[in-house]
Amino acid sequence: MFEVMFWPIAACVLLPWLLVYLGLHVVQRGIIFIDIAMAQMASLGICLAVLLHLDLQSWTTFAIALGFTLVGAAIFSITGKRASQIPQEAVIGISYVVAAAAAVLLLSRAAEGDEEIKNMLVGNILLVTPNEVWKCFALFLAVGAFHFVLRKNFLLVSFDRDGAYERGLKVRWWDFLFYAAFGLVVTSFVRIAGVLLVFSYLIVPAVCGIGLASRIGKRLLIGWVIAWIGGIGGLFFSFWWDLPSGAAIVCTFGALLIAVSAYVLIRSRLRTS
Amino acid sequence: MKRFLLTLLFSVAIAISANAKLNVVATLPDFGSLAREIGGDKADVTILAKPTEDPHFVDARPSFVVALRNADVLIDGGAELEIGWLPPLLQNARNPKIETGKPGRVIAAQNIRLMNVPGNVTRAAGDVHALGNPHFMTDPIIAKAVAQHIAQSFAAVDPPNAAFYQANYTKFESEINAKLQEWGAAMLPFKGQNVVAYHDSWPYFAHRFAINIDIFLEPKPGIPPSPSHLVEVIAQMKAQHIKAIIVEPFQNRKSAERVAEATGAKVVDFAQFPGGLPGADSYIKLMDAMISRLAAALK
Numbered sequence A: 001m002f003e004v005m006f007w008p009i010a011a012c013v014l015l016p017w018l019l020v021y022l023g024l025h026v027v028q029r030g031i032i033f034i035d036i037a038m039a040q041m042a043s044l045g046i047c048l049a050v051l052l053h054l055d056l057q058s059w060t061t062f063a064i065a066l067g068f069t070l071v072g073a074a075i076f077s078i079t080g081k082r083a084s085q086i087p088q089e090a091v092i093g094i095s096y097v098v099a100a101a102a103a104v105l106l107l108s109r110a111a112e113g114d115e116e117i118k119n120m121l122v123g124n125i126l127l128v129t130p131n132e133v134w135k136c137f138a139l140f141l142a143v144g145a146f147h148f149v150l151r152k153n154f155l156l157v158s159f160d161r162d163g164a165y166e167r168g169l170k171v172r173w174w175d176f177l178f179y180a181a182f183g184l185v186v187t188s189f190v191r192i193a194g195v196l197l198v199f200s201y202l203i204v205p206a207v208c209g210i211g212l213a214s215r216i217g218k219r220l221l222i223g224w225v226i227a228w229i230g231g232i233g234g235l236f237f238s239f240w241w242d243l244p245s246g247a248a249i250v251c252t253f254g255a256l257l258i259a260v261s262a263y264v265l266i267r268s269r270l271r272t273s
Numbered sequence B: 001m002k003r004f005l006l007t008l009l010f011s012v013a014i015a016i017s018a019n020a021k022l023n024v025v026a027t028l029p030d031f032g033s034l035a036r037e038i039g040g041d042k043a044d045v046t047i048l049a050k051p052t053e054d055p056h057f058v059d060a061r062p063s064f065v066v067a068l069r070n071a072d073v074l075i076d077g078g079a080e081l082e083i084g085w086l087p088p089l090l091q092n093a094r095n096p097k098i099e100t101g102k103p104g105r106v107i108a109a110q111n112i113r114l115m116n117v118p119g120n121v122t123r124a125a126g127d128v129h130a131l132g133n134p135h136f137m138t139d140p141i142i143a144k145a146v147a148q149h150i151a152q153s154f155a156a157v158d159p160p161n162a163a164f165y166q167a168n169y170t171k172f173e174s175e176i177n178a179k180l181q182e183w184g185a186a187m188l189p190f191k192g193q194n195v196v197a198y199h200d201s202w203p204y205f206a207h208r209f210a211i212n213i214d215i216f217l218e219p220k221p222g223i224p225p226s227p228s229h230l231v232e233v234i235a236q237m238k239a240q241h242i243k244a245i246i247v248e249p250f251q252n253r254k255s256a257e258r259v260a261e262a263t264g265a266k267v268v269d270f271a272q273f274p275g276g277l278p279g280a281d282s283y284i285k286l287m288d289a290m291i292s293r294l295a296a297a298l299k
Helices: A002-014 A016-029 A034-051 A059-079 A088-110 A115-121 A130-149 A151-159 A161-166 A171-193 A195-212 A216-240 A245-272 B002-019 B029-042 B062-069 B086-093 B140-157 B159-190 B203-208 B227-240 B253-263 B283-298
Strands: B022-026 B043-047 B073-076 B105-107 B194-197 B212-216 B244-247 B266-269
Touching: A002 A130, A002 A216, A002 B062, A016 A130, A016 A151, A016 A171, A016 A195, A016 A216, A034 A059, A034 A088, A034 A171, A034 A195, A059 A088, A059 A171, A130 A151, A130 A171, A151 A161, A151 A171, A161 A171, A171 A195, A195 A216, A195 A245, A216 A245, B022 B029, B022 B062, B022 B140, B029 B043, B029 B073, B029 B140, B029 B159, B029 B283, B062 B086, B073 B140, B105 B140, B140 B159, B140 B203, B159 B283, B194 B227, B203 B212, B212 B227, B227 B253, B244 B253, B244 B283, B253 B266, B266 B283
Parallel strands: B022 B043, B022 B073, B073 B105, B194 B212, B194 B244, B244 B266
Antiparallel strands: none
């Protein structure tokens, strides 16, 4: 088993920590679908590169994809006003569908079968290579360090927006930095693990952590444990019953969330009675 | 612990008994069917893609890597047919026996002259295969050549049974030769007729049975049918009195049905892979089924 599953397991051990942390921010801000919107922005950039006949593995293509993610970050930070009638999730949803539709239009002109783009954007955790794991891990360390150094302001902007405004923080700029770093993390993880996995790693451990604890440190710890159990457990099921690995991990996360919710429910019943 | 040791012992026993047979992996069911004909009971054939799956996109599972790791022979189409999913699997399997150039690797396209090799490849032509059209197994004469290639590889990897593989090839060859007469006779009345297909997967089939399959529901290979293109196809079909539209299991049957409704043509279910049509679980049975379906629709 380990011959085949070693690198997928390594990826599931080394990479999710940052996603879980960012997931706490995302859930707190109530912008659940931002990861999918960001990934779609990046893919729109890659479609443009296809239209321009650029080599998909080149740095130019990467720069275009990154540029589109930054445009997304700018849109989301500008529209995230302090008091707005339009919920942020609506803007995110609109960005997603427009980016997805624009990609369809571009591709119909580029006349490129979508298989290369699919390969580029939707990775398969089973087929991850050591090189990809280390590259992604290095990037995550850098973004993690960035977040750690500036954690006070990032946490304030996500968890206490009114407080952030009162202290005179330039919330919009902090939002932009948050989204830009987030976009970088999401698009690089999507390439090795696929959209479904990114979404689950961001949201499920964070939701479990919020259900079980109230302090951020404890939530993060619980989230990490859930992420490791879900990832390694899912890969185990995938191997045992020969299932597609990404989908097996996602369903394991679903089962974990149900178990945690049941536990929380029973605990609160016991407390009130 | 005891149970663990027992399991371990058991799996070792399985591994040893399995080694007595030739471990063959075929990427697609058509190669798998030929491998079974040639290998008989001396080969264990594992087929990766399902017959109803698009050969360009196959979802990898852990067992694929295990199968490739233990393979003595790998049969793949080549010509970029499996380019989207086979290379990363091979990279993970790291099996020197099935590297390109080794006797354990049968790249079916290697000895075949491919049709529709583009003069210069540009992205503007759609999702074209730079090396030519890779759907060559739909021509039974090419299938014979691939079967021979497979028999040679089996003989090289497993010399004690070389005569057995050669005999199986000869048997397969004469079966195909007999069937070719039958199929040719069934298709003869429709010589030169035009047929529409969803994707350009049938140039070899069309060439062998002297029909024309030059109109496609896809405007360009890999691009889903657009309304304006379908209107154009409908006009062409009416003008040329085309009676059949060929669709494969993984393609969008609805657009074919729409066009069929507008033109009075019939939708004919074809499959490139044994198992893709009910009851057609071997290469010859599949060709039988397709020929009789098409002949019925063209009548």
